Amino acid sequence: PVIHGAGASVSDRKRVAEKPKTVRDWWPETLDLRLLHQDPISARPSHVPHPHSATVEGSSSLPAAAYASYASRLSLVDLSELRNDIYEALTTSNPAWPADYGHYGPLMIRLAWHAAGTYRVLAPLNSWPARRYILWPIKQKYGQALSWADLILLAGNVAIESMMGDWGTVEPLWFGFGRVDAFAPEEDVYWGHEHEWLEDSRHDKSKPAADDVTGLEHGLVNPQGPGGDPDIIQSAKDIRTTFARMGMGDSETVALIAGGHTFGKAHGAADPDTYVAADPEGAPIEAMNIGWKNSFGSGKGKDTITSGLEGGWTKDPAKWDNGYFSNLFKYDWEQTKSPAGAIQWVPTEASIAANGGMSAVSNVVDAHDSSKSHLPIMFTTDLALRFDDVYGPISKRFHDSPGEFEDAWKRAWHKLLHRDMGPKSRHLGPYSVTEELIWMDPIPPIDYATVSSNDVRFLKGKILDAVNRAEASIPDLVKASWASASTYRCTDHRGGANGGRIRLEPQRSWPANDPASLAKVIAALEAIQLQFNKTQAATGTQVSFADMVVLGGCVAIEEAARRAGHTVRVPFVAGRADSSQQQTDVASFDAALKPRMDGFRNYDASSDARPERGLIDRAHLLTLTAPEMCVLIGGMRVLGANADNSSVGVLTDRPGVLSTDFFASICDDNITWTPMSCGKLFQGSRPAGKPFTASRVDLVLGSNSQLRAICESYASADSTEPFLRDFVSAWSKVMMLDRFDLLQPNQGK
Ligand code: HEM
Missing domain, CATH: 1.10.420.10 (Peroxidase, domain 2)
Known part of the structure; x- marks a missing residue:
C-alpha cells in the first residue's frame, strides 16, 4: 500500500465503517479465510485475464498465465503512439477540470505515486483524491491491451519526461509494463485498525510504531506534522518509518519527496468541511463514482480543494529545476495557515529581505493566471528534509549537485514504480531497465543448454542413490525444496526457488531452514550437480543448483509415495538459474523474506x-x-x-x-x-x-x-488418489510460482 498526504485533508470527515452483519460478528475469533479466496474469477469480465487463475485462454497451467495473456495483447500496442496519446491528454486542458499551468503532469505524478504499482481502481484506493478520469479515453482506446495500473504509472513517466525535457527529443525513462488489474478489493491490504478515516490511534511520540505495517495515520504521512502537530523533527521520524516500509532508504526518500514536490501545487482554496462533498465510494449514485463535488466558487481551477493545503514549492511547477532545494535552504520558514486552515510554512519577511527583498523572491507563478504569483510554500514534512540530522546533509548534497539529485530522483522513481514487479524478466516492453539493480534480486540469464528428460532421469537416479547412502534424507530434501520455493510472495514477486539462493546467505542460515541438515542436502546436491556439469562439457549442457534442489523434492515425494504403494510423477521443469552472493541483498532478504x-x-x-x-x-x-x-x-x-x-x-x-x-x-x-x-x-x-x-x-x-x-x-475412504493428485499439484504449483522465465513474453513494439 502506498502512503501519501492524500487523506491529509484538514477536513475531519468521519467515515464510520459500515456495521457488518455477518457470522463473523457473532464469532469474531473465527480464522478469516477470505484472504485465500479473493478476486474471484466471477468478479471479472470473461475477456479480462485473472492474475492467479491456473488456466486462462488455454495457456499453460502457471499461475502467471494471466500475465502471459496480457503480455501478448500488449505486444500488439504501438507504444510510441500510446506515449504520444498520453502526452496529448496531459497537455490538453479540459474546461471541465482545467489543468494547473496547462499541464496535468504534476497531477499524474502524484496519482502514479499513490498507485505506485499497487493501485486498484476499487475502494479504498479509488477514494483517494486523484483524478484518473483524464486517462479514461486512453484506457478506452487500448482496452485490455493496457491495464489501468500500467497506464497510470506510464502517465507518471510521460509527465516527468515532458516536464524534464522537450517532448519529441526526450529519452523515455525506464519503464516495465506487466501489471494486471484487480477487479475486487484486495483483502490483503491491511489498512490499520482504525474505524474512521483520519482517526489516528497510532501515535506515541516516544517511539515509531515498529510492528505496524501501514502508514502512521490511515494510509498517510500527515503533511502538517504528526497528528496535525507541526513538529518537524518528529515528522522526519514518521517519514523515515513510512518510507522504510516501502523499501526506501534515506537518500531515496529525500530524492522522491523533493523530486515530486518540484512539480505541481497543493490545493486548499477553502475549507473542505464546508465545501467538499463525499468521496467516490461514498458519493450519491448520480455522482457516478466521481466524488468530491466542490461547491466553493467554480469548484475547479483556482477554487480547487484537495488536501486543504495551498500553494507550490518552486517558481515554475511544470518544469524540472533545482528550485525546491534552493528555496528550502535560502529562506527561514514561518508557520502560516492555508485559506482552508491547514498549517503550512512560508519564507519569513526577514529572510526575504536578506535575500534581496520581495522583488528577488522566486515567486510561484499562479496556476491559472500568469499575471499573478505567490510566495513559495513548504509543508512540515518538506522542512523535515532540511532539519533532520540525516535528511539535512543529503538535501544539501542534492542542492549542491543537481546532476546527482536528478539521477537519484529518476532511480528512486523507477524503484517506487517497479518494486513490486519482481525480477527483470517480468518487465515487458522496450523501455525496461537496462542495468542490473540489486533490489530486483537479479537472476543471471541462461547461456547453456538445459537438461533433457534423459538427463533428468539420470540426475534423479543419482539423488535417489544419495538418499540410499543416507547423504540426504527424504524429509530433508522435501524441506530444502520447500525452503527454497516457499519464500515467494505474490504481492511483489520476490523470493522463489529461481536464483538458487537457498545455498547462499542469508537463506542457508535462517533458523526455519534447519541450517545443519540443509548444509548436508546442499553438499549432496552440489556434488551431483558438479559431477554432471563436468561430464557435459562436450554437450554444453548444465544443471543449476536451483533446479537440483527442486528436483530433490520431486525425488523425495515420488519415493515416499512408492513406500505407500503408489506411483506418482511429480512434474519438473528445468530452467532455473543460479544467482551469486554478490547479486543478493542480504539485509533486504533478512528484513523482508525471513520466515x-x-x-x-x-x-x-x-x-x-x-x-x-x-x-x-x-x-x-x-x-x-x-x-x-x-x-x-x-x-x-x-x-x-x-x-x-x-x-x-x-x-x-x-x-x-x-x-x-x-x-x-x-x-x-x-x-x-x-x-x-x-x-x-x-x-x-x-x-x-x-x-x-x-x-x-x-x-x-x-x-x-x-x-x-x-x-x-x-x-474418507475414497480419498487416497485425489489426495496424491492434489498434493502433487499443489506442490508443483509452489515450485513453479516464480517461473516467469517460461512465459517468454513478446517484448512489444
Ligand atoms: C502534492 C503530501 C511525498 C508528488 C502533495 C500534496 C500533499 C502532499 C498534501 C497536495 C495535494 C493537493 O492539495 O492537491 C506529501 C507528503 C509526502 C509526499 C506528506 C511524504 C512525506 C511525495 C512524493 C511524490 C509526491 C514521494 C512523488 C514521487 C507530489 C506531486 C504533487 C504533490 C507531484 C502535486 C500534485 C498537483 O499538482 O496536483 N503532496 N507528499 N509527493 N505531491 Fe506529495
Whole structure:
C-alpha cells in the first residue's frame, strides 16, 4: 500500500465503517479465510485475464498465465503512439477540470505515486483524491491491451519526461509494463485498525510504531506534522518509518519527496468541511463514482480543494529545476495557515529581505493566471528534509549537485514504480531497465543448454542413490525444496526457488531452514550437480543448483509415495538459474523474506498467540486456495518435513510414507486434545498408541468448520488418489510460482 498526504485533508470527515452483519460478528475469533479466496474469477469480465487463475485462454497451467495473456495483447500496442496519446491528454486542458499551468503532469505524478504499482481502481484506493478520469479515453482506446495500473504509472513517466525535457527529443525513462488489474478489493491490504478515516490511534511520540505495517495515520504521512502537530523533527521520524516500509532508504526518500514536490501545487482554496462533498465510494449514485463535488466558487481551477493545503514549492511547477532545494535552504520558514486552515510554512519577511527583498523572491507563478504569483510554500514534512540530522546533509548534497539529485530522483522513481514487479524478466516492453539493480534480486540469464528428460532421469537416479547412502534424507530434501520455493510472495514477486539462493546467505542460515541438515542436502546436491556439469562439457549442457534442489523434492515425494504403494510423477521443469552472493541483498532478504513462522513446516518463532493467522498469510503469499493449503500441510506432516525435525503434527504411525493419515487423525473424535503447559502445543491422547503432539496450526484444520470440511474430504475412504493428485499439484504449483522465465513474453513494439 502506498502512503501519501492524500487523506491529509484538514477536513475531519468521519467515515464510520459500515456495521457488518455477518457470522463473523457473532464469532469474531473465527480464522478469516477470505484472504485465500479473493478476486474471484466471477468478479471479472470473461475477456479480462485473472492474475492467479491456473488456466486462462488455454495457456499453460502457471499461475502467471494471466500475465502471459496480457503480455501478448500488449505486444500488439504501438507504444510510441500510446506515449504520444498520453502526452496529448496531459497537455490538453479540459474546461471541465482545467489543468494547473496547462499541464496535468504534476497531477499524474502524484496519482502514479499513490498507485505506485499497487493501485486498484476499487475502494479504498479509488477514494483517494486523484483524478484518473483524464486517462479514461486512453484506457478506452487500448482496452485490455493496457491495464489501468500500467497506464497510470506510464502517465507518471510521460509527465516527468515532458516536464524534464522537450517532448519529441526526450529519452523515455525506464519503464516495465506487466501489471494486471484487480477487479475486487484486495483483502490483503491491511489498512490499520482504525474505524474512521483520519482517526489516528497510532501515535506515541516516544517511539515509531515498529510492528505496524501501514502508514502512521490511515494510509498517510500527515503533511502538517504528526497528528496535525507541526513538529518537524518528529515528522522526519514518521517519514523515515513510512518510507522504510516501502523499501526506501534515506537518500531515496529525500530524492522522491523533493523530486515530486518540484512539480505541481497543493490545493486548499477553502475549507473542505464546508465545501467538499463525499468521496467516490461514498458519493450519491448520480455522482457516478466521481466524488468530491466542490461547491466553493467554480469548484475547479483556482477554487480547487484537495488536501486543504495551498500553494507550490518552486517558481515554475511544470518544469524540472533545482528550485525546491534552493528555496528550502535560502529562506527561514514561518508557520502560516492555508485559506482552508491547514498549517503550512512560508519564507519569513526577514529572510526575504536578506535575500534581496520581495522583488528577488522566486515567486510561484499562479496556476491559472500568469499575471499573478505567490510566495513559495513548504509543508512540515518538506522542512523535515532540511532539519533532520540525516535528511539535512543529503538535501544539501542534492542542492549542491543537481546532476546527482536528478539521477537519484529518476532511480528512486523507477524503484517506487517497479518494486513490486519482481525480477527483470517480468518487465515487458522496450523501455525496461537496462542495468542490473540489486533490489530486483537479479537472476543471471541462461547461456547453456538445459537438461533433457534423459538427463533428468539420470540426475534423479543419482539423488535417489544419495538418499540410499543416507547423504540426504527424504524429509530433508522435501524441506530444502520447500525452503527454497516457499519464500515467494505474490504481492511483489520476490523470493522463489529461481536464483538458487537457498545455498547462499542469508537463506542457508535462517533458523526455519534447519541450517545443519540443509548444509548436508546442499553438499549432496552440489556434488551431483558438479559431477554432471563436468561430464557435459562436450554437450554444453548444465544443471543449476536451483533446479537440483527442486528436483530433490520431486525425488523425495515420488519415493515416499512408492513406500505407500503408489506411483506418482511429480512434474519438473528445468530452467532455473543460479544467482551469486554478490547479486543478493542480504539485509533486504533478512528484513523482508525471513520466515518468523511457517505453518507448513510447523515452525513458529513468533510471539503471536494465534500462529494460524500467519499460516493464512503465507498461504496467501503463495497464492494457495484453502484446499491446496490443507493438502500441502497434510502431506508435508506425514513426510516429516517439520522444521527441527520435530514430531509436532506428525499425526501418523508411519512417518515418511505419503498417506492420508494426518487427515484421518485430525478428524478422529477418539483423540482427546489438551493444551500443554508451554501454551503453544496440544497433546492428543489416543485409545491405542503413543499420544500425538500438535500445534494450533494443526488443530485449526480440525476446529475451523471450513477447513475441517476439507480435511474430512481427504480423510474418507475414497480419498487416497485425489489426495496424491492434489498434493502433487499443489506442490508443483509452489515450485513453479516464480517461473516467469517460461512465459517468454513478446517484448512489444
Ligand atoms: C502534492 C503530501 C511525498 C508528488 C502533495 C500534496 C500533499 C502532499 C498534501 C497536495 C495535494 C493537493 O492539495 O492537491 C506529501 C507528503 C509526502 C509526499 C506528506 C511524504 C512525506 C511525495 C512524493 C511524490 C509526491 C514521494 C512523488 C514521487 C507530489 C506531486 C504533487 C504533490 C507531484 C502535486 C500534485 C498537483 O499538482 O496536483 N503532496 N507528499 N509527493 N505531491 Fe506529495
